[in-house]
Amino acid sequence: MKERSLRDAIQEFKSGIKKSDFIKVKGNKDYLSVPYRVNFVRGYFGDRLQILTESTELSSGSFKFVSSIILDGKCISNGESKQMHTKDKDFEKSQSVSIGRGLSFAGFMGSEVATAEEMEEFIRTDETFDDKKEVGLNAVIGVKDKKIEKKKSIKEIADEWIGVMQNAAQNETSVGRFEKNLNPLRKEYLSELHQINSDLIQQQRVDQEEVSLHKQITNRKK
Secondary structure: OOOOOHHHHHHHHHHHOOHHHOEEEOOOEEEOOHHHHHHHHHHHHHHHEEEEEEEEEOOOOOEEEEEEEEEOOEEEEEEEEEEOOOOOOHHHHHHHHHHHHHHHHHOOOOOOOOOHHHHHHHHHHHHOOOHHHHHHHHHHHOOOOOOOOOOOOHHHHHHHHHHHHHHHHOOOOOHHHHHHHHHHHHHHOHHHHHHHHOOHHHHHHHHHHHHHHHHHHHHHHO
């Protein structure tokens, strides 16, 4: 019997999606949930597929999740999420977001990369963030309706993102507020952050700079 391939799985996944499989989030947009995606790949590949998730607690008190989608012993994609955990189930939601991203980047998505769980989290963040303050922040750091331009190397993309973080940290005295303000920016730069995540050296640079900014903010408050 011919072994089922990843390409065949993606085609069957997309062709089998029905309108009733989507759930609605704010803005009347359709998204597929993480459990829907997991159930499909588990049923299609069985023991050939593994989903491995690793969590790291950062100095800010937030958690970083990296989920690896492994097929036949080879990693076919990674998904990452990072956020502060202040409410019940935030830890579990962040883990689900990383898994959803990993499956999306592997090809198991509707027309979006973000998962329903991820969109709900961004919506929750946006609703608790004063619209006028958000517009003011974007105007100050110069990122409103702006994407990181495509560069020749991941290093240049990482440099751009580091600059965005540095601008967002200017005059900030709260690590929690700094991370909260970065959440909508991370949504805008999902594809760029995924590219950075594919390069361990550049991802380490970004992580180190974020830790450094947290320390600067903490010292500024003192």
